[in-house]
Every structure is written in C-alpha cells, then in structure tokens.
Amino acid sequence: MSSLSGRGTLLSQAIFHSLAGISMEPFAGLDYYRLDELYSDEERLIRETVRTFVDAEVLPIIEAHHRQGTFPLHLIPRLGELGLLGANLRGYGCAGVSEVAYGLIMQELERGDSGLRSFASVQGALAMYPIYAFGTEAQQKDWLPRLARGEKVGCFGLTEPDHGSDPAGMVTKAVRRGDGYVLNGSKLWITNGTIADVAVVWARTEEGIRGFLVEKGTPGFSAREIHGKFSLRASITSELIFQDCRIPSASLLPGSEQGLRAALMCLDQARYGIAWGAVGAAAACYDAALKYAKARVQFDRPIAGFQLVQQKLVRMLTEITKAQLLCHRLGQLKEAGQARHTQISLAKMNNVENAREIARLAREILGAAGIVDEYPVIRHMLNLETLYTYEGTHEIHTLILGRDITGLSAFA
Numbered sequence: 001m002s003s004l005s006g007r008g009t010l011l012s013q014a015i016f017h018s019l020a021g022i023s024m025e026p027f028a029g030l031d032y033y034r035l036d037e038l039y040s041d042e043e044r045l046i047r048e049t050v051r052t053f054v055d056a057e058v059l060p061i062i063e064a065h066h067r068q069g070t071f072p073l074h075l076i077p078r079l080g081e082l083g084l085l086g087a088n089l090r091g092y093g094c095a096g097v098s099e100v101a102y103g104l105i106m107q108e109l110e111r112g113d114s115g116l117r118s119f120a121s122v123q124g125a126l127a128m129y130p131i132y133a134f135g136t137e138a139q140q141k142d143w144l145p146r147l148a149r150g151e152k153v154g155c156f157g158l159t160e161p162d163h164g165s166d167p168a169g170m171v172t173k174a175v176r177r178g179d180g181y182v183l184n185g186s187k188l189w190i191t192n193g194t195i196a197d198v199a200v201v202w203a204r205t206e207e208g209i210r211g212f213l214v215e216k217g218t219p220g221f222s223a224r225e226i227h228g229k230f231s232l233r234a235s236i237t238s239e240l241i242f243q244d245c246r247i248p249s250a251s252l253l254p255g256s257e258q259g260l261r262a263a264l265m266c267l268d269q270a271r272y273g274i275a276w277g278a279v280g281a282a283a284a285c286y287d288a289a290l291k292y293a294k295a296r297v298q299f300d301r302p303i304a305g306f307q308l309v310q311q312k313l314v315r316m317l318t319e320i321t322k323a324q325l326l327c328h329r330l331g332q333l334k335e336a337g338q339a340r341h342t343q344i345s346l347a348k349m350n351n352v353e354n355a356r357e358i359a360r361l362a363r364e365i366l367g368a369a370g371i372v373d374e375y376p377v378i379r380h381m382l383n384l385e386t387l388y389t390y391e392g393t394h395e396i397h398t399l400i401l402g403r404d405i406t407g408l409s410a411f412a
C-alpha cells in the first residue's frame with residue numbers, strides 16, 4: 001500500500017483541505033469489474049478527492065462556460081492547490097503520484113469536462129513535462145514550481161496551419177543570430193495559447209527540430225484566440241504567431257536535441273492522460289443515460305425496460321469496462337517504465353473511439369432531451385469530436401499500430 005506521506009505529500013494535504021470545505025454530491029462511479037480492489041488506498045483517495053472537487057466546483061458551472069465559450073480561469077489555482085498539475089512528476093513541488101493515480105485524476109477531471117482535463121493535460125504533460133525531461137536545471141527551477149501551483153500557465157506549440165498530422169514538415173524556423181535565435185512562423189490550434197505565460201515551441205533549426213521556451217510578452221510573439229468552435233467550448237484554443245521574435249540561447253531546451261522524437265515523447269504523456277480521460281467522459285454519459293432510462297416512462301413503463309434500450313446500455317457498460325482495464329494495465333506498464341508508445345496509441349485510439357460512440361448512444365437514449373445542455377451528454381458528445389482529432393487523429397494512431405505490427409509504414 002502506498003504511503004500518504006512522502007511523494008504524495010502535496011496532494012494528500014490538499015485532499016484534506018478539500019474534503020473539509022466542500023459538500024459531497026454522490027456519483028456512484030462505474031466499477032463493474034471491481035477495479036477498485038486493484039487500486040492502492042492512495043489512488044482511491046486521490047480519485048475520490050478529484051471526484052468530489054468536480055462534483056462541487058465544476059459541474060455546477062460548466063454548462064454556463066460551455067454556452068459562453070469560456071474557460072473557468074478561477075479553477076487554475078485550485079487545480080494547483082489540489083496538486084493536480086504535473087501530478088506524476090517528481091520534485092519541484094509536483095505531487096509525484098503513481099501513473100495510475102495520475103490517470104484517475106484525468107478520468108475524473110474529464111467526467112467534468114474535456115476542456116478541464118485538456119487544461120491539466122497541456123499544463124502537466126505538454127508544458128511541464130518537456131521542461132522536466134529536456135530542460136536545464138535553471139529552467140526547471142524557474143518554471144516547474146510555478147506551473148505546478150497554477151500561478152503560471154503553459155502551452156505547447158507543435159501543430160502548424162499546413163502541418164497537423166505531419167509535424168515533421170513544420171516550417172517554423174529558429175535561426176541562430178548572435179547570442180540567441182530568431183523565430184519566424186506560426187502554430188495553430190494551441191490549447192491555452194492566449195493565457196499562457198510560457199509556450200513550448202517546436203521549430204526547425206540548422207541542427208534539426210528543437211524545443212524552445214518562449215515567454216509571453218517577448219517582442220515578435222503574439223497570440224489570438226480561435227472562436228466559433230462547436231467542440232471543447234470550455235477551453236481556450238489559439239494561434240501563436242512569431243515574427244522576427246528574438247529569444248536568448250537560454251530558451252533552448254537542450255534535451256530536445258533528439259528532434260521530433262522529443263516532441264513525440266511529450267505527446268505520449270498527453271495521449272496517456274486522454275486514454276483515461278475518455279473513460280470519464282464516457283462514464284458521465286452512461287450515468288446520465290442509465291438514470292434517464294430508469295425514470296423516463298413511455299408505453300406505460302420505464303424505457304430502461306425495452307430490449308433495444310438495454311442493448312445500448314449494455315454496450316456502453318461493456319466498452320467502458322474494457323477501456324478501464326486497458327488503462328489500468330497501461331498504467332502499470334508506464335509506472336514500470338515499460339509502456340511502448342504504440343501501446344499508448346492503442347489505448348488513446350480505442351478509448352476515444354468508444355467514448356465517442358457511447359456519447360452518441362446516450363444521446364439517443366435521452367431522445368429530445370439529449371440535445372439540450374440540461375444534461376451533460378451533448379456537451380461530452382461534442383467534446384469527444386476534438387479528442388478524436390487531437391493528439392494524433394484516430395487514423396494516425398491506426399497507422400502507427402499498423403506500422404508496428406506489419407513493419408510497413410503507411411506514412412511514407
């Protein structure tokens with residue numbers, strides 16, 4: 001059994017603060033195969049803490065943010081206080097929880113909203129992780145504690161207007177000039193871009209693709225928010241623009257000399273969180289559909305009594321349970337440092353595809369009520385369209401796996 005002291009200290013302290021201050025709303029959870037027995041006491045406690053936080057502080061406000069197309073900024077320091085940002089990293093004020101606990105955090109945040117999990121994913125896996133894995137000690141000491149506390153926000157710029165699935169073709173350039181670099185180019189679809197204090201930016205140099213830290217306010221660096229989204233509305237998505245943007249040599253992440261591979265290693269961290277997060281979104285849809293089906297009466301009986309409705313509910317339960325099992329085993333492998341990136345691809349691909357289908361089935365069960373935001377289903381259904389595309393589209397993960405098992409690349 002893991003201890004609540006030691007590496008879990010920050011999160012554990014936050015747990016007790018949190019439980020003392022907020023009322024509990026019941027969410028029965030979904031554990032058909034008794035996975036709870038496989039989690040440690042610490043992992044269950046962390047899961048319950050995040051579940052309670054989401055019930056009390058996220059669910060009451062999230063529909064309004066979704067309608068308005070805004071991110072609940074006031075939750076950022078709260079996520080930091082609870083130890084949920086970069087929670088699987090060690091030191092620098094990070095909670096240092098197990099990979100399974102980290103996954104459970106992502107699952108519960110996404111039960112609230114994919115935008116909230118995206119915020120935590122980008123902050124932890126795509127901003128903090130590259131600094132942690134590829135940065136200098138000075139960069140780590142400077143940024144990680146503040147990012148962990150939610151005092152500062154980070155973003156990750158890999159995708160470009162003309163290079164999404166194929167980041168190796170990126171055209172953003174960092175050219176050596178004097179004691180630094182000059183950046184030119186743009187990045188598109190960047191989560192947290194306009195609110196980020198620091199952007200991890202991937203650019204082509206004479207030595208290959210490298211990662212740089214670009215601070216907000218650097219002359220030549222600007223960001224604009226993308227509006228008109230019908231998915232992930234409670235999340236900020238932006239374009240980053242670099243026009244003769246001068247950055248010092250100290251901005252380079254020296255460990256990123258592995259080139260694109262370094263960027264892809266960051267994606268592995270985020271894809272792992274998405275695999276778990278998709279389970280949370282699916283569970284929220286299943287929960288809503290089951291409750292609705294038991295309460296809604298047609299032809300003088302609850303619609304849950306109809307075979308076709310039961311078939312949908314059973315399909316949802318089955319796919320969620322399979323996804324949970326996949327996540328748990330992947331978490332064990334990751335904890336042991338043995339998770340292959342192709343295994344992470346399989347979990348992201350499978351769990352998102354099934355969550356997307358589960359959300360559609362839930363929407364069907366709710367009938368007309370399924371298209372209004374009085375219920376969370378339509379919001380999750382729309383959000384899952386983004387999950388299907390970002391962090392490697394469903395098709396790209398299919399081809400990653402196809403290449404792995406055949407030895408033949410369908411990309412080239």
Ligand code: TGC
Binds near residue numbers: 117159
């Ligand atoms: P390829 O030749 O396959 O790989 C280059 C080198 O990298 C190694 N590698 C990986 N290493 C670690 N993790 C991975 N996932 C890796 N995939 C590949 C590979 O072994 C090789 O190493 P080496 O030592 O031999 O050089 O490169 P490729 O150019 O053929 O590309 C392959 C492909 C298409 C799979 C890759 O480009 C890809 O994954 N594309 C999808 C792009 C993507 O996922 N973008 C996501 C942007 S960030 C985002 O969406 C954030 S969402 C925010 C949120 O969560 O809210």
Ligand code: FAD
Binds near residue numbers: 156189
């Ligand atoms: P494209 O690559 O143009 O693909 C279009 C279609 O073609 C897809 O169906 C794709 O699967 C298919 N396709 C492409 N190549 C092949 C092939 N070889 N074989 C078969 N089919 C193929 N990026 C970041 O860097 N940082 C972020 O923080 C970030 N946040 C995001 C937030 C949101 C809300 C969204 C929607 C995206 C975000 N992204 C981010 C970008 C995301 O990673 C890209 O959208 C994704 O990688 C796909 O790129 P694309 O949209 O350009 O699609």
